[in-house]
Amino acid sequence: MNFDFDDDHRELQRAARALLDDRCTLRDVRSVFEGPAPFDADLWDAGAAMGWMGLAVPEADGGLGLGYLELCLVAEELGRALAPIPLSSSVYLGIEALLLAGSPDQRARYLPRLAAGELIATLAVQERRDRVAGFDLQTRFEDGRLHGVKAPVPDGECAGLAVVVANGGSTLALVELDGEGVRREPLASLDPSRSLARLHFDGAAAEVLGADGDGRHLLDRLYDRAAVLFAFEQLGGAQRCLDLAVGYAKERYTFGRPIGSYQAVKHKLADVFVAVELARSNAYYGAWALSTGSDELAIAACLARISATEAFQAAAEEGLHVHGGIGFTWEHDAHLFLRRARLLAVELGAARRWKRTLVHRLAARP
Amino acid sequence: MDLDDTPEEATFRAEARAWLEGEVEPLAPGEAPAAISEFEDPDEIERSRAWQARKAEAGWACFTWPVEYGGRGGTSTQRSIFAQEEARFRIPPDVFTAGIGMAGPTLLAHGSDEQKRRWLPGMARGEQIWCQLFSEPGAGSDLAALRTAAIRDGDEWVVDGQKLWSSAANLADWGLLLVRTDPDVGKHAGLTYLLVDMRSPGIDARPIRQITGGANFNEVFLTGVRVPDANRLGEVGGGWSVALTTLMNERSSLGAGGTGGALGVRALIALAAATHDERGPLLGDDAVCEAIADCYVRSKGVVYTSWRTQTAMSRGVPPGPEVSIAKLVAGRMRQDMMALALDLQDLFGAVVASDPAADHLPWDHGYLFAPAARIGGGTDEVLRNIIGERALGLPPEPRVDKGLAFREIPTGR
Ligand SMILES: Cc1cc2nc3c(=O)[nH]c(=O)nc-3n(C[C@H](O)[C@H](O)[C@H](O)COP(=O)(O)OP(=O)(O)OC[C@H]3O[C@@H](n4cnc5c(N)ncnc54)[C@H](O)[C@@H]3O)c2cc1C
Numbered sequence: 001m002n003f004d005f006d007d008d009h010r011e012l013q014r015a016a017r018a019l020l021d022d023r024c025t026l027r028d029v030r031s032v033f034e035g036p037a038p039f040d041a042d043l044w045d046a047g048a049a050m051g052w053m054g055l056a057v058p059e060a061d062g063g064l065g066l067g068y069l070e071l072c073l074v075a076e077e078l079g080r081a082l083a084p085i086p087l088s089s090s091v092y093l094g095i096e097a098l099l100l101a102g103s104p105d106q107r108a109r110y111l112p113r114l115a116a117g118e119l120i121a122t123l124a125v126q127e128r129r130d131r132v133a134g135f136d137l138q139t140r141f142e143d144g145r146l147h148g149v150k151a152p153v154p155d156g157e158c159a160g161l162a163v164v165v166a167n168g169g170s171t172l173a174l175v176e177l178d179g180e181g182v183r184r185e186p187l188a189s190l191d192p193s194r195s196l197a198r199l200h201f202d203g204a205a206a207e208v209l210g211a212d213g214d215g216r217h218l219l220d221r222l223y224d225r226a227a228v229l230f231a232f233e234q235l236g237g238a239q240r241c242l243d244l245a246v247g248y249a250k251e252r253y254t255f256g257r258p259i260g261s262y263q264a265v266k267h268k269l270a271d272v273f274v275a276v277e278l279a280r281s282n283a284y285y286g287a288w289a290l291s292t293g294s295d296e297l298a299i300a301a302c303l304a305r306i307s308a309t310e311a312f313q314a315a316a317e318e319g320l321h322v323h324g325g326i327g328f329t330w331e332h333d334a335h336l337f338l339r340r341a342r343l344l345a346v347e348l349g350a351a352r353r354w355k356r357t358l359v360h361r362l363a364a365r366p
Numbered sequence: 367m368d369l370d371d372t373p374e375e376a377t378f379r380a381e382a383r384a385w386l387e388g389e390v391e392p393l394a395p396g397e398a399p400a401a402i403s404e405f406e407d408p409d410e411i412e413r414s415r416a417w418q419a420r421k422a423e424a425g426w427a428c429f430t431w432p433v434e435y436g437g438r439g440g441t442s443t444q445r446s447i448f449a450q451e452e453a454r455f456r457i458p459p460d461v462f463t464a465g466i467g468m469a470g471p472t473l474l475a476h477g478s479d480e481q482k483r484r485w486l487p488g489m490a491r492g493e494q495i496w497c498q499l500f501s502e503p504g505a506g507s508d509l510a511a512l513r514t515a516a517i518r519d520g521d522e523w524v525v526d527g528q529k530l531w532s533s534a535a536n537l538a539d540w541g542l543l544l545v546r547t548d549p550d551v552g553k554h555a556g557l558t559y560l561l562v563d564m565r566s567p568g569i570d571a572r573p574i575r576q577i578t579g580g581a582n583f584n585e586v587f588l589t590g591v592r593v594p595d596a597n598r599l600g601e602v603g604g605g606w607s608v609a610l611t612t613l614m615n616e617r618s619s620l621g622a623g624g625t626g627g628a629l630g631v632r633a634l635i636a637l638a639a640a641t642h643d644e645r646g647p648l649l650g651d652d653a654v655c656e657a658i659a660d661c662y663v664r665s666k667g668v669v670y671t672s673w674r675t676q677t678a679m680s681r682g683v684p685p686g687p688e689v690s691i692a693k694l695v696a697g698r699m700r701q702d703m704m705a706l707a708l709d710l711q712d713l714f715g716a717v718v719a720s721d722p723a724a725d726h727l728p729w730d731h732g733y734l735f736a737p738a739a740r741i742g743g744g745t746d747e748v749l750r751n752i753i754g755e756r757a758l759g760l761p762p763e764p765r766v767d768k769g770l771a772f773r774e775i776p777t778g779r
Contacts (some may be wrong), residue, residue: 001375001443002368003673004681069367246758254404261761263747266754273753274691278667285670288367306663356652362662363635363649 005069012066013073019046020081026333029160029193032084034337038157038186040197046084048117053091057099062112062131067135068291070345072232072283079236079312082340084193086120086155091347092229093222094121097172098161100225101210101218106174122159123222124199126149133349134219139201141166141173146206149198150189154347157311163209164201170215175206191339223348224301228286231308234344235283237277238312241319241337245269248263248323265322272315279304279311282295302358309344316341368672371447376404378444382451385424390417390455398633402735403459405537411495413458418466418492427524428466428490431474435482436490442679446672451497452517463653464534467488467497467619469542469561472612476559476599484538485561497538498616499529499562499586500609506531506779507748508607509544509613510553511775514588516545516560522551523560525568525591531742537573538564543593544609546772547602553772557605561597568592568739578734613744618689620743630732631662634710637729641710657706664699668692694749697739704733 023043033098047053053069057063071091079085081318095114098107098121113119126133127150139148145163147173153162156177164173181204189196210218246269249260259265286304289297320327320334327334345351371379393399405411420434421427429445431437438444469562470489473482488494505512514527525545535541541562548556564571568591600608635658637674638649648654672692675685708715718730740746754760767775 001371001672001678002680003670003677005367041530158570246760249760257764258761260754260758261763263751263763266758266760267747267750269758269760270750270753273757274660274695277671277688277691278664279693281667281670281674282663284674285666288369291367301657303663303666306659307667352652352656357637358662359649359655363639364629 003288005073005287009069009073012070013049013077016052016074016077017080019050020077020083022080024083024281026082026336029082029084029326029336030333033191033193033197035106038088038155040084043083044087044117045312047083047087049251052087052145053095053117054115056091057095057111057115061099061107061115063115068228069287071229072287072290075229075232076236079233079238079340079344080240082193082237082240083115084334086122086158086194088124088226088230088233089155089159090114092226093123094159094161095162097121097123097209097218097222097227100222101172101199101214106207106209110174114161120155120159121161121163122153122155124153124156124162124164125219127151129297134165134216137168139164139166141171141206141208144205144207145203146175146201147203149200151198152189152196154194154196154343156188156199157184157195162199164199165219167215169219170213172209172215173206173220174209175201175204179205181205189343191336191343193336194340194343198305199279224297225290227301227348227354228283228290228297230344231279231283231286231304234308234312234341235276235279237340237344238272238308238315239339241278241312241315241341241346242269242272242335244333245272245319245322252324259322268318269322272311272318273315275307275311279307282307298361299358302354302361305348306351306355306358309354312341313345370605375447377442379447382426385426386451386455387556389420390457392455397456398630400457400459402732403461404576404582405459405461406580406582407532408450411457411461412536414461415492417458418462418490424516425461428470428486431470431486431490432433435474436487442475444678446676460494461534461537462492463619464498464538464542465494465540468498468612469496469540472542472599472608473613475611476608481561481596481599494541495534495537495540496542497532497535497564497584498612499532499535499541499543500612501531502528503530503718507745509609511777512546512557514543514545514546515549516547516558518547518595518602520591521595523558523593523595524628525560525562525588525593527588529586529588531574531583532571532586533583533742535564535586538542538571538583540564541586542612547605549772551771552769553767553775554606555603556772557609558602558607559605560593560600562591562593565595566591566593577737578583578731597653614689616743617693617749618685620693620739630700631658631665634658634661634703634707637707637710654706654710657702661699661703661706664695668696668699686752690744690749690752690757691743693739693743694746694753697736697746700732700739701736704729704736708733 023046051064052074054063055066056068059065098111114121127137160177162175162177164175168174169299181202183200185198187196249265250258252259282303286300289300316338320338323334326332425438428437430442433439439556472483487679489606500509502512516525521530541564543562545558546556547558568589570587571584573584602690638654639647643650671688675688755762
């Protein structure tokens, strides 16, 4: 048994961290956060030059053909850096949807550009505030045309291609967002370093992705894959929050001693450490299942997703708390993590949904 | 990353399985492994001894110990492969945790060659039951506050005092005994570590009834007990560092066994599927599902954390503070899981199972037993202190007893 990443994977991770340390400081994140651009285009290009978007894309489709283990570790670094780029939408969801269900022609048309970072993709699922993802969908796909409204769509502002869940979930439709019949409307995001939009489709040209009628099944499989990759982003974010809080707890004195020497603070941070370590272990299991194409992915994805969501949320909330009043200020970085943790917690559906799925999958196992 | 066995591991696993198949019955599908035992049945102890002896004879005991001391000179990976395989069979509960799990590693780390030869081979063969005589009425979490005193008399130590909560001391042949040999220095510096023959005159082990109704932990009175100096581990006054080795091993062996949690979750799902309310099976209830999922995620997290440790060890990296995680998480998880199982049955959850064997797991006993895992071997709070200070490097709390001789430390009584 070898339940860890190997040196060559770690090498790639180190290279990603070096680039992000240089090009994606929290000051850089903040300039996207407070500025008008939906993402950091320079960082995106630098990542593309490193091949990030094509890591798990086969060479025949224009990628590097490495694999998911590499992509997991890059995801961890992006999460650590709070990278303000649409990689999760484009790679974990867009590219994965095409790899899962794309026809040879669709793959040839889109994958090389997506893998090179020239095109950005996203997935559009939810429609209304009072209807959770995937339920009671009104968007229709008929005769090659798409009608309906999707919101909120992560990175819908900057994506050129969307996979749209239509016809009550039975159809996945592929639509180019720069064409006729598409209107984009930015939505204020709780995490402005990651943009959200409402997409209006008014007879936009679209095509089916995968077998028509198979949408729900495909979406489940897509979510399982993406869950592992998102989990690594969440893990990276959680670890960074913990590191920052521990650092502060050693420096900040009250009543003549460092706050980290008080048990109330020490035990809080110990609990966050435990949550992060469990999330790491569950994420590794997910990485193994994803990279080997194991049937275990159905369970492993749930474990990784639930654990990582809880760890990032706890680390962001308690990390901010440990900073006291300064942690509540706009100038301090704690809220950047809190916002990202919240966005990622709901992007593939809330933990509650994953927990139900997990138990029903376990119950269905022999 | 590769969860498959290496060719050598696969061969080893196949050999282990083949041997086990020739020796014991496999568990039936859905059958839970032996529940935690309070060893009140002498037959059970004999079965445990016989099984250990059989393993030792066939070379399947104490993998990582050197061959000359009754082990196999094998790897920790082999040890865990064998444990995984063994868990699929109907094996008796293990009465040797304090011996093989704690005394053995402590002897290996701190014993002289002569001491190792004297105790380890018999330990591996299940000839001795051991107990740990550390805690006292005034010294649990604050173990180094213990008062049981040993005074040197020629080649012997004369021990007087009282120990408490000593598991299996009433059955044990040998005890790991931590004593104070110098009250005039700081509390950690005055401790010495002895191995005591539990049949020595002056030892009186009295079982204490526990909340489960069982009685396998004890108060142990030591009155003028003579222990040869040859039974001392480590230096006079150097007992604390020897004790830390025991405690480390205790925590890792208590925290392991993560498969128990996952098996329990399977049984919990079966219980939720078979129990109905007016809206149908409780497995359809979201709150129930979420609570079950919380248990499963934690129990798997603990198992996979141990795989990471295993991998690190096979690469030559010693285990780190994650060893404390397993016990902390698994203890709480078991308590939550047992409470949930009882909740699912509404008022019937307050009825003691008349036939535990007919139930999937004896949930009521499990619920009453669960607090033990959060207290014994270091409480949740002590483990959080260890994680905070050793894993995260946070500063220790100021100590009022620092720099004081043991005699001068306030006790509150
Ligand atoms: C089933 C069982 C088996 C056992 N077997 C053995 C055995 O074989 N041999 C042996 O020597 N001992 C044994 N013990 C004893 C066990 O190690 C102690 O009970 C344990 O270390 C706690 O000590 P205590 O009982 O004195 O509680 P205390 O130390 O008095 O603790 C009481 C409460 O105060 C908290 N507390 C104490 N100190 C701190 C602190 N610094 N910070 C925050 N909170 C604190 C504790 O967490 C706990 O909640 C066993 C205990 C149990 C329950």
